[in-house]
Amino acid sequence: xxxxxxxxQDIVFNFNTLDLKRLADIMEDGxxxxxxxDYAPEDAEDAVDNYRRILTMxxxxxxxxxxxxxxxxxxxxxxxxxxxxVKYADGIAKDLDMLAxxxxxxxxxxxxxxxxxxxxxxxxxxxxxxSRADASLMNIFGLQGIAETVNAYADExxxxxxxxxxxxxxxxxxxxxxxxxxGSDLQAVKTRAYQDENGNWYINGVKRFITxxxxxxxxxxxxxxxxxxxxxxxxxxxxxxxxxxxRRTEDKLGIHGSPTCEIFFEDTPAKLIGERQRGLVTYVxxxxxxxxxxxxxxxxxxxxxxxxxxxxxxASRKQFGVSIDQLPAVRDMLMEMKIAIEVSRALLYxxxxxxxxxxxxxxxxxxxxxxxxxxxxxxxxESRKFxxxxxxxxxxxxxxxxEMCNKVAFDAIQVLGGSGYMRxxxxxxxxxxxxxxxxxxxxxxxQIVAAVRGVASGTANKAFDEFSAMDWPEELKDLNETLxxxxxxxxxxxxxxxxxxxxxxxxxxxxxxxVACDIYLGYLLLRQAxxxxxxxxxxxxxxxxxxxxxSANCDLIKSGDKSTFDQFDTIVGKVEQE
Amino acid sequence: xxxxCVVLTKQVPDTKAVTAKAMKDDGTxxxxxxxxxxxxxxxxxxxxxxxIKDQYGGTVTVITMGPPxxxxxxxxxxxxxxxxxxxxxxxxxxASDTLATSYILSxxxxxVGDFDIVLCGRQAIDGDTAQVGPQAAEKLGIPQxxxxxxxxxxxxxxxxxxxxxxxxxxxVQSKLPVLITVIDSxxxxxxxxxxxxxxxxxxxxAIEVKKEIAGENNADDPEIAKQIEQKCNELKAKGLLIxxxxxxDIDADLQWCGRDxxxxxxxxxxxxxxxxxxxxxxxxxxxxxxxxxxELIEEHxxx
Numbered sequence: 001x002x003x004x005x006x007x008x009q010d011i012v013f014n015f016n017t018l019d020l021k022r023l024a025d026i027m028e029d030g031x032x033x034x035x036x037x038d039y040a041p042e043d044a045e046d047a048v049d050n051y052r053r054i055l056t057m058x059x060x061x062x063x064x065x066x067x068x069x070x071x072x073x074x075x076x077x078x079x080x081x082x083x084x085x086v087k088y089a090d091g092i093a094k095d096l097d098m099l100a101x102x103x104x105x106x107x108x109x110x111x112x113x114x115x116x117x118x119x120x121x122x123x124x125x126x127x128x129x130x131s132r133a134d135a136s137l138m139n140i141f142g143l144q145g146i147a148e149t150v151n152a153y154a155d156e157x158x159x160x161x162x163x164x165x166x167x168x169x170x171x172x173x174x175x176x177x178x179x180x181x182x183g184s185d186l187q188a189v190k191t192r193a194y195q196d197e198n199g200n201w202y203i204n205g206v207k208r209f210i211t212x213x214x215x216x217x218x219x220x221x222x223x224x225x226x227x228x229x230x231x232x233x234x235x236x237x238x239x240x241x242x243x244x245x246x247r248r249t250e251d252k253l254g255i256h257g258s259p260t261c262e263i264f265f266e267d268t269p270a271k272l273i274g275e276r277q278r279g280l281v282t283y284v285x286x287x288x289x290x291x292x293x294x295x296x297x298x299x300x301x302x303x304x305x306x307x308x309x310x311x312x313x314x315a316s317r318k319q320f321g322v323s324i325d326q327l328p329a330v331r332d333m334l335m336e337m338k339i340a341i342e343v344s345r346a347l348l349y350x351x352x353x354x355x356x357x358x359x360x361x362x363x364x365x366x367x368x369x370x371x372x373x374x375x376x377x378x379x380x381x382e383s384r385k386f387x388x389x390x391x392x393x394x395x396x397x398x399x400x401x402x403e404m405c406n407k408v409a410f411d412a413i414q415v416l417g418g419s420g421y422m423r424x425x426x427x428x429x430x431x432x433x434x435x436x437x438x439x440x441x442x443x444x445x446x447q448i449v450a451a452v453r454g455v456a457s458g459t460a461n462k463a464f465d466e467f468s469a470m471d472w473p474e475e476l477k478d479l480n481e482t483l484x485x486x487x488x489x490x491x492x493x494x495x496x497x498x499x500x501x502x503x504x505x506x507x508x509x510x511x512x513x514x515v516a517c518d519i520y521l522g523y524l525l526l527r528q529a530x531x532x533x534x535x536x537x538x539x540x541x542x543x544x545x546x547x548x549x550x551s552a553n554c555d556l557i558k559s560g561d562k563s564t565f566d567q568f569d570t571i572v573g574k575v576e577q578e
Numbered sequence: 579x580x581x582x583c584v585v586l587t588k589q590v591p592d593t594k595a596v597t598a599k600a601m602k603d604d605g606t607x608x609x610x611x612x613x614x615x616x617x618x619x620x621x622x623x624x625x626x627x628x629x630i631k632d633q634y635g636g637t638v639t640v641i642t643m644g645p646p647x648x649x650x651x652x653x654x655x656x657x658x659x660x661x662x663x664x665x666x667x668x669x670x671x672x673a674s675d676t677l678a679t680s681y682i683l684s685x686x687x688x689x690v691g692d693f694d695i696v697l698c699g700r701q702a703i704d705g706d707t708a709q710v711g712p713q714a715a716e717k718l719g720i721p722q723x724x725x726x727x728x729x730x731x732x733x734x735x736x737x738x739x740x741x742x743x744x745x746x747x748x749x750v751q752s753k754l755p756v757l758i759t760v761i762d763s764x765x766x767x768x769x770x771x772x773x774x775x776x777x778x779x780x781x782x783x784a785i786e787v788k789k790e791i792a793g794e795n796n797a798d799d800p801e802i803a804k805q806i807e808q809k810c811n812e813l814k815a816k817g818l819l820i821x822x823x824x825x826x827d828i829d830a831d832l833q834w835c836g837r838d839x840x841x842x843x844x845x846x847x848x849x850x851x852x853x854x855x856x857x858x859x860x861x862x863x864x865x866x867x868x869x870x871x872x873e874l875i876e877e878h879x880x881x
Contacts, residue, residue, distance in 0.1 A: 038817075039774070039777040040776070053776070053779060054772050057770050057772065060769070061769045098766075098768065098769060102768070102770070102772060103771040103774070114773075116776075
């Protein structure tokens with residue numbers, strides 16, 4: 001049986017070398033749940049064994065069932081019926097039925113709502129595996145952050161009502177945020193929420209580009225207050241029904257299996273999630289951060305799928321008397337693709353690690369369980385550290401993985417040449433599916449704005465110092481020195497950037513984040529290299545090629561060149577007004 | 579109303595994973611060299627039973643006859659949704675042919691008792707006989723419908739099945755109880771379910787517990803025996819003790835079991851190599867086609 005978990009040596013390597021027992025300890029809180037739920041693990045070993053078995057099951061389901069449906073789902077797409085109902089592609093409907101039966105639609109939800117209580121890291125592995133089979137299915141399977149948001153912020157009554165249905169796969173959800181005039185800028189949301197004399201909430205307005213907007217449970221961002229801006233917005237839960245009208249589904253470049261809906265809310269009954277005014281600033285930010293990690297995982301999955309096709313093709317396609325993977329140019333492309341996927345995966349898991357720890361330390365500080373003063377101080381410090389790290393790594397991973405995915409899918413077609421451009425091979429689908437990943441849940445440009453703050457504030461360099469101070473074996477010491485001097489180069493450019501002001505920082509944001517990513521990834525590979533000789537070769541190759549790139553980027557950042565502002569009108573010119 | 583389904587399953591060597599070591603020098607299957615799997619068509623029988631349960635309610639009981647490690651497919655069956663799993667294992671059942679096997683299984687089904695539908699895969703990939711299901715029906719004295727491709731309806735104690743007869747299909751109605759054999763185009767077996775995996779991975783038959791705890795030591799040692807008993811009780815309390823029946827438990831008549839109950843004798847094994855016999859061309863005309871069809875009918879390829 002084919003299996004997208006067990007056949008993927010790099011995921012398995014990560015699974016075996018990351019300290020998953022530590023994550024299990026965090027999630028299982030002393031393994032107290034096993035007394036109440038017969039499927040909850042009794043100890044760390046039991047929990048990690050569960051993770052492995054769940055991923056093995058999903059790996060087989062993805063490789064044997066979901067992937068076989070993917071091409072047809074892409075061709076068929078989803079369709080708005082005359083009665084206002086959205087029909088999923090046949091393959092997607094079958095996949096969802098299978099996933100519900102496989103009990104994986106409440107991946108991270110607590111046991112008490114029927115969930116699997118898995119850490120984010122394991123969920124991200126699962127998302128990658130599913131996305132490799134069908135990227136568009138991820139937009140429903142990977143939307144479990146909606147249930148997570150309900151779990152984190154809604155009243156107990158709402159949780160009891162909806163979360164078991166999510167876990168059973170009886171309902172799916174949608175994040176209903178975007179409007180025609182509020183995309184990246186969600187503070188401009190116009191959809192209104194009002195209360196009747198009995199205090200019941202209702203929603204009016206139009207939402208656009210809503211992934212799985214035909215889902216049964218909608219989390220809607222709406223203006224509940226008279227004031228403008230983000231603090232006028234609250235988050236509501238609406239159910240699919242006669243007051244929710246799907247007006248159209250979009251005709252898109254890729255992810256055809258995932259319906260993208262325009263929704264008209266007409267006096268739709270709604271329930272307030274959490275507190276008023278915290279809709280955007282707290283809940284949606286948290287929801288979006290979870291979704292960003294999910295998209296990063298989706299991107300790695302698409303890249304893996306495209307690479308696998310390219311790798312096989314290059315080994316069997318003969319030109320000039322040899323298989324084309326013998327030709328230097330193709331060989332180099334394949335190697336770059338392979339390394340790009342592995343470093344992206346390492347960054348994704350590092351990010352998940354930080355997110356899982358951030359949540360745990362936050363929960364510990366808020367639970368009131370820790371009474372010892374020194375202990376509490378220590379936990380609070382850890383909490384702050386992981387909060388800062390997650391705030392930087394989430395946009396970094398989203399940015400890096402999705403850009404990587406586009407590049408790998410692009411190059412996969414290149415390896416296949418004319419055949420890759422044809423629909424006979426799946427790489428053209430991977431390429432189309434890849435294109436949305438660096439757009440939705442915040443474009444790359446927005447991720448950079450978020451990530452560069454973390455780099456500029458010293459979070460990145462602090463992490464580099466910690467890496468650098470680790471105990472490195474003799475054969476890796478030179479690489480640590482190389483990375484150390486690159487980190488010093490970055491540290492050296494930051495004061496200059498800050499001096500130039502915010503606009504300059506945003507102008508060179510991408511370069512700054514690229515440098516930080518290159519160094520971070522170098523360290524992640526170096527850490528992996530402790531466990532395997534192959535990874536030593538990967539680390540050496542990556543750091544060797546990254547070092548001149550880092551220097552060049554630093555030079556450019558420090559150049560002070562502001563021609564993008566100064567010469568825009570001269571070079572680009574103005575748009576002619578009619 | 580619900581229907582009680584009993585599914586007969588077999589653990590088989592994975593014939594898709596055949597290597598040079600797959601056959602012993604004497605021409606028999608080297609089971610140690612092949613991974614053991616759930617017989618593929620039995621998974622379709624299990625799925626059909628689970629679909630009946632989903633739609634009408636009732637129970638799904640899975641029985642397998644085999645060595646203790648056949649518990650692997652029983653755990654798999656639990657993980658996919660079975661309510662009850664039973665291992666029929668007894669040294670005296672070794673070397674049973676299809677006749678003895680179907681007798682033993684029919685005894686086990688009788689012991690389960692209150693059943694409406696017995697489901698089997700059409701055939702197992704190791705023997706490919708397709709005899710055990712039909713013979714079990716005869717021994718149970720119930721009607722049988724082979725080659726189920728679609729369950730058309732189920733009500734008022736009647737079942738209507740579309741059976742695939744190779745070059746077409748038949749709609750067959752039967753009263754319950756009935757035995758049905760299922761082919762692979764009938765359905766897509768569901769995946770094992772995550773929460774059930776987490777729970778039932780711990781399911782064990784007593785005979786496995788004994789092996790796990792005693793290891794190389796003497797299982798009759800009072801201290802070890804006590805540990806084994808304790809563990810079995812723990813498992814039982816959690817619904818994780820796989821039932822194990824031997825031939826006495828199912829009131830089997832020993833003369834119909836094992837070697838004594840197996841009239842099948844392997845007379846000779848011959849390696850057959852199929853060779854292409856050249857080709858023949860026909861004119862692309864009405865006459866040519868007629869000639870082609872005629873020849874195919876004469877050779878019993880079609881018709």
